[in-house]
Amino acid sequence: MPIDVAKAVSAEPRTAALTWGHKDIQLYHLGIGAGTPATDPGELRYTLESRLHVLPSFATVAGGGMALAGGMSAPGIDVDLAAVLHGGQSVELHRPIPVDGKATQKSKVAAVYDKGKAAVIVLRTEATDADGPLWTCDTRIYVRGEGGFGGERGPSERVEPPARDPDHTVERAIREDQALLYRLSGDWNPLHADPDFAKGAGFDRPILHGLCSYGMVLKAVVDTALDGDVARVRAYTTRFAGVVFPGETLCVRMWRDGGDTDGPGRIHVTATALERDGAPVLTDTTVEHA
Template identity: 40%
Template sequence: MIEYERLLNYPIPEVRQRLTRRDAVFYALSVGLGQDPMDRRQLDYVDADRVLRVLPSMPVVLAHPGFWVAHPDTGVDAVKVVHGEQSITLHAPLPAEGEVIGRTRVTGLVDKGEGKGALLYSEKELRDAGGRLLAVTGSTTFLRGDGGFGGPPGPVKPVNPVPETEPDMVVDLPTRPEQALYYRLNGDDNPLHADPEVAARAGFPRPILHGLCTLGVVAHALLRVLGDYEAGAMRSLSLRFSAPVFPGETIRTEIWRGGAFRARVVERDVVVVNNGAAVFA
């Protein structure tokens, strides 16, 4: 059972990570870059022998505190945890190597009521060893099994509207059947993405792709058409996860001029990311 004040002030340990060029390459590969061996622009992110660029979505895995909500003293039913929303704001170029420091804290907790779950808002500041702010990531976690603990019913973050017109650009990117197994090596080892029995207990027919891996695929699509693969062109993005992706499916990102976007799985025609907003230089 969740204790409101305890979870709101839960001491999430600071994480220091020694980032290497190999880490940057692995992250890019884990979200699907490099599948077209003839696209030299993608090689800038996956070939460590080049002047390596770092994907602007990588802050979500850097100095990651791990699946901390699964600790028994949080009171959270970890099997029923689902990633609801994610944002990234970039403040400085991301290094390909060197120490990075992540400080994560809970910023809000919303009780939607008995049987309706709860929302946990958290934020991570990512800095380099000298203290320079590199990025801030924000996350909304849907605690499906934890409503009715007596917490406040709001405030709930507003969503970004998506135009009702047809998108101006569409990018289809495939995922691989084993992609979740690669992606979890970035530090998100939730068994929901690897163990069929855990997935079944959570109500899924098989392990699902990490929401942040879906974000990486979508960020790749945005970087391709709005940033021409220039890593520094992206300033921010935010999105809402609306349905799971199963590894092996194709993610179609629909993009409007101005930075609004959503994504759907081609094979099932299901919207998996909605209310997206991206800012590019």
């Protein structure tokens, strides 16, 4: 069997040193669409080093952000990379991410689930600096054709928003060069830049990185529902349900669940592609906040 579940889950964690500074933060924020309008005080918190704060989804790219690639090279994992999809992502924040930081990241396969026609590998990464834990990320890797081995099916990932109109609806335009800028934060997959490669993968043109959509949506939630305060985010989970293309528009809908504007609670979120009749992009998405 290409996936040796026992070997994968019992393997010792891999350790890597992470470093980042204000340029990495600014590049990431620009890559997810920050900076428009350029003189807006709210946008300057993402782009100007003297006012900078860090969107929690930066954890997915810190140090190059190659968690998915690392999961594919873990002990016990031997699969066809053409069958691999980034199925979902979660980030749990233990405290705000500093603008300049050094941390140790430990990564391991936390679980492998049997979904019948596919396997889901859960890669867990934990980052710690001199002051203690910073974040925990779970990357869910969907591998087509590797299910049916008799393993646990795993927990359900479906999270439905409330059956009412959303509390907030915003639209976020994706620039034509969005993927070209975002990839400078570490994801060099040519699927997001090379038209010929994208066509070979079955797409008319390069698609946006799923984690770029992930960051764009979290920024929309912070700016719209959390008073622009990144420190209020405690956890952020999503399932990647479909692709979106540079030049399209994300429609982000938000429903509050518990708490009020200033209190703790959870926000349900969906993101769809406006120009393609609301094709789903992110589903089963929640933001836990203080």
